[in-house]
Amino acid sequence: MGKCCKRNGRLLCMCLxxxxxxxxxxxxxxxxIFVTISYSPPKITIHYIAPGISANSSAFASHPLGxxxxxxxxxxxxxxxxxxxxxxxxxxxxxxNTTGILRNPKAQILSDIEDECLSDCMSHKCSVPRMQDxxxxxxxxxxxxxxxxxxxxxxLINQPGMCRRNNSSFGLDxxxxxxxxxxxxxxxxxxxxxxxxxxxxxxVKGASSKKGGLVRTVFLLGRQDSSxxxxxxxKNLLELExxxxxxxxxxxxxxxxxxxxxxxxxxxxxxxxxxxxxxFVFKGDDDVFVRTDALLDYLHKQWEEHNLWxxxxxxxxxxxxxxxxxxxxxxxxxxxxxxxxxxxxxxxAYPPYAGGGGVVYSGSLALRLKEVSERVRLFPIDDVxxxxxxxxxxxxxxxxxxxxxxxxxxxxxxxxxxxxxxLLVHRRSPKEMLTLWxxxxxxxxxx
Numbered sequence: 001m002g003k004c005c006k007r008n009g010r011l012l013c014m015c016l017x018x019x020x021x022x023x024x025x026x027x028x029x030x031x032x033i034f035v036t037i038s039y040s041p042p043k044i045t046i047h048y049i050a051p052g053i054s055a056n057s058s059a060f061a062s063h064p065l066g067x068x069x070x071x072x073x074x075x076x077x078x079x080x081x082x083x084x085x086x087x088x089x090x091x092x093x094x095x096x097n098t099t100g101i102l103r104n105p106k107a108q109i110l111s112d113i114e115d116e117c118l119s120d121c122m123s124h125k126c127s128v129p130r131m132q133d134x135x136x137x138x139x140x141x142x143x144x145x146x147x148x149x150x151x152x153x154x155x156l157i158n159q160p161g162m163c164r165r166n167n168s169s170f171g172l173d174x175x176x177x178x179x180x181x182x183x184x185x186x187x188x189x190x191x192x193x194x195x196x197x198x199x200x201x202x203x204v205k206g207a208s209s210k211k212g213g214l215v216r217t218v219f220l221l222g223r224q225d226s227s228x229x230x231x232x233x234x235k236n237l238l239e240l241e242x243x244x245x246x247x248x249x250x251x252x253x254x255x256x257x258x259x260x261x262x263x264x265x266x267x268x269x270x271x272x273x274x275x276x277x278x279x280f281v282f283k284g285d286d287d288v289f290v291r292t293d294a295l296l297d298y299l300h301k302q303w304e305e306h307n308l309w310x311x312x313x314x315x316x317x318x319x320x321x322x323x324x325x326x327x328x329x330x331x332x333x334x335x336x337x338x339x340x341x342x343x344x345x346x347x348x349a350y351p352p353y354a355g356g357g358g359v360v361y362s363g364s365l366a367l368r369l370k371e372v373s374e375r376v377r378l379f380p381i382d383d384v385x386x387x388x389x390x391x392x393x394x395x396x397x398x399x400x401x402x403x404x405x406x407x408x409x410x411x412x413x414x415x416x417x418x419x420x421x422x423l424l425v426h427r428r429s430p431k432e433m434l435t436l437w438x439x440x441x442x443x444x445x446x447x
Contacts, residue, residue, distance in 0.1 A: 077347040078145070083377045090375050137342060138335065141380070143227070144258040145345070148378045151265055156223070157242055157250040162216055163275035174277035176213025177299065178363075180267050183219040183286040184255050185234050188241065190286040191219055193430035195245065197437035198290045207293035208444070211300050215292065216275075218247050220263045222255030257338055258380035260356075265378075268370035271363070279303065280320075281366045284358030289428040289436055291419065294402075295360065298423065318362040321390060323354025324406075325399030329384075339381065346379070353387025354397040355405035357426035368393060416440055417447035 134142060163175055179199055183191055194217070195201075205212040221238075224231045242248040251266050253259055264283070271278065280299050284290065306318045329350040331341040361369075372392050379385040390396060402423035412418035416439040419425070428436060 076344060078344065079346040079377055079379065080348070086375055086377065133344070137345075138340060139227070140256060140258050140338070141340070141342065141345065143254075143256070144378075144380045147253075150253075151262070151378070152269075153251045153253045153262070153266060155249070155270075156252050157221075157238075157248045158270075159218060159246055159249060160274050162218060162247070163278060172214050174214075174279070175216045175275070176278075177215045177280045177282060177292075177296065177360075178271070178275055178278040179215060179217040179282045179284070179290075179292075181217065181219050181284055181286050182260060182263050183221055185221055185224050185238055185250075186231070187286055188237070189430045191241070193433040194286060195247075197433050198292045200292075201247065204292055204296060206297040206300065207291065208297055209300065211296070212293070213279075213296050213300070215296075216278075218249050219286070220267055221248060221250040222253045222259060222263070223250065225254040225256050227254070228256075260382040261378055261380065261385045264382055264386065265370075265373055268366055268373065271366055272370055276363070276367065278363040278366075280360060280362055282358065282360045284424070285356070285426070287427040287429070288358045288405075288424055289426075289433055290358065290424050291422060291440065295423050298400075298402075299360070317364045317368070319365050319368075319393075319395055320398070321354070321359065321361040321365060321395065322398045322400045322403070323359035324357070324403040325352060325354055325397050326350075327352050329353070341380070350384050351387040351391040352396045353383050353390070354399075355403070355426075356381075356383030356386075357405035358403065358424045359383075359386070359397070365395075416443060419443070420447050 134145065137145075163178070181191075181194060181199065199217040201215060201217045203212060204215045224234070238248065238250070249267070249270060251262070253262055267283075271281070282290070282295070302318075302320055306320075309315065331343075331346055331350065332339040333343065334340060335342075369386070369389050372389050376385070376388050376392055379388060387397070400423065402421055404422055404424060405426045407413070407425055407427065408418055408422070416436075419436075419440060420443060
């Protein structure tokens with residue numbers, strides 16, 4: 001009798017097991033269908049549209065659905081074509097297969113154009129890549145396209161001893177921070193206000209600590225752009241300024257808005273040759289105000305954390321890049337703005353980047369940016385180009401709320417205590433810099 005019960009129970013289990021498994025499977029399928037039906041993808045918020053007019057304008061492109069760095073060749077966008085050709089050339093898998101690359105007629109045409117351009121950059125007789133309706137573009141866009149293959153320009157004014165000058169008297173081998181300020185020949189007043197306030201070269205104390213550090217300031221200039229109209233000859237005045245302060249770096253290219261990207265490239269070359277051991281680099285415009293003492297406090301903290309991390313990982317490179325982070329940005333398609341990027345030139349989203357008023361990054365990363373920039377096509381918006389180079393390195397800028405590239409609320413701008421957590425504000429005139437500098441002295445005691 002007992003054996004019979006066991007036999008019947010085993011038989012019952014064998015019969016019920018498939019039913020139970022089928023039931024579980026049906027429940028799983030029903031739950032999966034319910035989740036799929038009820039799921040809605042997260043809404044992508046458009047944080048920013050590259051500077052111009054209101055985001056409600058129909059002149060802007062729709063939000064791109066694909067990633068920024070897309071190898072798919074966009075036949076109608078010049079930058080995408082050129083970058084695609086370089087991506088193939090620098091691809092380690094395809095590098096040995098030169099015949100495969102040359103079979104692509106567009107890549108071969110672009111390669112031939114580049115060879116001609118690179119051999120004739122300085123004479124400005126460079127053949128222009130074929131682009132439909134090129135003459136219908138604004139003058140600054142046409143000028144950029146004609147010279148976008150040119151990357152090396154001679155130095156007109158150099159400071160080869162900038163990072164060695166008087167360093168030994170401070171007992172230091174290299175600067176803690178080198179401040180590279182993008183300026184123009186005629187902006188004498190801006191440069192002088194910076195020298196007298198936040199851009200003073202020498203030993204600078206921290207805001208809340210006594211560490212501080214050695215700061216060196218250089219101003220990055222091109223030559224006056226004759227295409228914008230007649231300008232007074234300021235060459236002699238610039239030479240006198242340089243003789244007195246020794247902080248001017250000038251290269252032989254036209255100083256235009258779309259050539260600001262060139263200032264990053266040529267500065268990285270200069271840094272590698274003359275100041276490769278600088279711990280940090282600040283890159284900014286000559287109309288920003290920086291709380292240098294507070295910035296040094298922040299950088300010391302980052303440096304200490306990096307050293308602790310290095311003790312565990314033996315990682316020597318410090319990949320720090322900090323600023324006002326901008327995500328989900330789209331090209332400005334409004335022809336009347338200086339930021340206008342036509343769809344015929346560039347298609348797609350911009351990578352994450354930091355607002356160009358001012359950013360800070362580690363010296364080791366600056367040298368890596370210099371290397372990777374040789375594989376990223378020049379782009380006319382300098383802060384976007386930095387984002388492109390970072391993206392190619394697999395990095396993204398770190399957002400810091402103290403970088404106010406769009407300024408404080410108007411009601412707070414005259415209140416010194418409102419600057420307590422600020423590292424940078426944009427914009428300030430020379431007079432405003434001097435006034436704000438005096439107001440911020442002894443800031444902790446006031447607030």
